[in-house]
Amino acid sequence: MAPYPSVFKDETKLDISYVPYKLPHRDRELRLLMEFFGFLLRVPDKMTQRIIITGDVGTGKTVLSQRFGANVIREANRQGINLRYIHVNCREYRGSLFLIVHHVVSIFHPNFPRRGYSAEELLNILLQILDDQKTHIILTLDEFESLVERENSEAVYKLTRLQEIRLNKPQRISLICILRNLKVIEKLDASTRSTLQSNIIHLKRYLKQQLVDILNNRVLVAFKHLTVPEDTVSLTAELAFSENGNARFGIELLWRAGKYADAENSGMVTPECVRKAASSIYAVTRKSDLASLRIHEKMFLLGIARFFEQCEKAYASLTETEQAYAVVCEEFDVQPHSHTQLWKYLRTLSALGIVKTEVSGTGSRGRSTIISLPRVSAYELEKELSLLLQKEKP
Amino acid sequence: MNVEDVLSSRLRMKILKILMQVGELNVSKIARRLGANYTTTDKHLKVLEDEGMIKRKLFGRIRLYRLNESSPKTQAVQNLITVWEHANKQHTTNSW
Numbered sequence A: 001m002a003p004y005p006s007v008f009k010d011e012t013k014l015d016i017s018y019v020p021y022k023l024p025h026r027d028r029e030l031r032l033l034m035e036f037f038g039f040l041l042r043v044p045d046k047m048t049q050r051i052i053i054t055g056d057v058g059t060g061k062t063v064l065s066q067r068f069g070a071n072v073i074r075e076a077n078r079q080g081i082n083l084r085y086i087h088v089n090c091r092e093y094r095g096s097l098f099l100i101v102h103h104v105v106s107i108f109h110p111n112f113p114r115r116g117y118s119a120e121e122l123l124n125i126l127l128q129i130l131d132d133q134k135t136h137i138i139l140t141l142d143e144f145e146s147l148v149e150r151e152n153s154e155a156v157y158k159l160t161r162l163q164e165i166r167l168n169k170p171q172r173i174s175l176i177c178i179l180r181n182l183k184v185i186e187k188l189d190a191s192t193r194s195t196l197q198s199n200i201i202h203l204k205r206y207l208k209q210q211l212v213d214i215l216n217n218r219v220l221v222a223f224k225h226l227t228v229p230e231d232t233v234s235l236t237a238e239l240a241f242s243e244n245g246n247a248r249f250g251i252e253l254l255w256r257a258g259k260y261a262d263a264e265n266s267g268m269v270t271p272e273c274v275r276k277a278a279s280s281i282y283a284v285t286r287k288s289d290l291a292s293l294r295i296h297e298k299m300f301l302l303g304i305a306r307f308f309e310q311c312e313k314a315y316a317s318l319t320e321t322e323q324a325y326a327v328v329c330e331e332f333d334v335q336p337h338s339h340t341q342l343w344k345y346l347r348t349l350s351a352l353g354i355v356k357t358e359v360s361g362t363g364s365r366g367r368s369t370i371i372s373l374p375r376v377s378a379y380e381l382e383k384e385l386s387l388l389l390q391k392e393k394p
Numbered sequence B: 001m002n003v004e005d006v007l008s009s010r011l012r013m014k015i016l017k018i019l020m021q022v023g024e025l026n027v028s029k030i031a032r033r034l035g036a037n038y039t040t041t042d043k044h045l046k047v048l049e050d051e052g053m054i055k056r057k058l059f060g061r062i063r064l065y066r067l068n069e070s071s072p073k074t075q076a077v078q079n080l081i082t083v084w085e086h087a088n089k090q091h092t093t094n095s096w
């Protein structure tokens, strides 16, 4: 077998730290952020802004604000405004206001001592530094939850109110707070909350097609031409969609699938690579689930597994799986069950989460059922089922 | 002060070397690197500051020192240190 070169062109484009230039399906939010900060670019000394970004895991909160940060700095530089974008993940500083502000201060003074003063003093020092350097900052507090959990309202209040008490001095610090759920800030007292809750941008979960667009963009920059077929992207998006529309899950899955493709020297990221990658992420489908299936359910599932193993597709029609089942019946020398019974079996398998069934569009050919194997590798499944069926051979 | 008075101090030369290496540092950290106590360190810093060779910045109770790069004296000493260390390195490789 002649070894294929890697399917990857540039793996770093699948890193969590990579910030793409274009964020499909987040243009509106990006524009909104720019508008919110528009006046800051016009009269930087007079105003600051406070924004909250919320949304479930993997909805692009972090990447959105980082993209915005890069864009707004480019714009500020063009206009000769001294502005910096600073992105801090609060969890990395165990939610401590002191450590977070220390991190910001040490961007300006790298050897700034860690001891001998309070968080509040440090905040004032930060303002002094910004005054000295005539600089403004947009400070993004990512995973803001951990700050709220660790500190009391007072700390958050200090952070937000700090500059308002500096009379006749230029404004310096704008805030973007990122959190999954607004509920977290209900813990804070009312006045603190009111200083935060001005502009809220909520990111909705991605739909499957949106995930397809996001993944396709990554495929273009991370993989070599023609190594990732459409079906692979579709299946990956499907899985990410069922993981609450988590784009990170999808991107990571794609990366792992590429690794499987390389390990097998296949030169192509097939849907089976995705299934293998997925089953390495999910807990493998429980073997007891398989063992408890009735014999024709097992044979039907074996047919489905073989179908996917052989054809490198992500989806099968009911007819295709029935044909595959018929071949299995021949092999075991039993009469195939009826179409209606197979329907029931399919419902059982889908209830167990082993297969996924969907009714596809109402095209000219009418509605049809499409079947996929979302979480398990067809190869693993076939191996396991063959073993079980050997044991109970009629 | 005369050049021999300023530069004859081992600790003062070391302070200049440290600041050349790390850029900016507060008093207690300089003291730790010198292996000297706070008061002694402070005294030497004062001399260098009076000569205009280093600059101080105050943040609340924190004092940060760095070289005054625009002072010709500082530039001269920086040169001296660089040349000196370069020559020493050459010497060790030659003696091989």
Ligand SMILES: Nc1ncnc2c1ncn2[C@@H]1O[C@H](COP(=O)(O)OP(=O)(O)OP(=O)(O)O)[C@@H](O)[C@H]1O
Pocket: A015, A016, A018, A019, A020, A022, A023, A024, A025, A026, A055, A056, A057, A058, A059, A060, A061, A062, A063, A064, A180, A214, A247, A248, A251
């Ligand atoms: N619209 C998009 N276009 C391109 N890539 C995206 C988009 N949305 C998310 N991503 C990518 O998906 C991954 C997850 O996004 P991100 O880290 O921003 O999610 P998050 O909302 O911050 O999640 P969490 O709540 O777990 O922190 C990242 O790799 C990011 O680059």
Ligand SMILES: [Mg+2]
Pocket: A061, A062, A063, A142
């Ligand atoms: Mg995030």
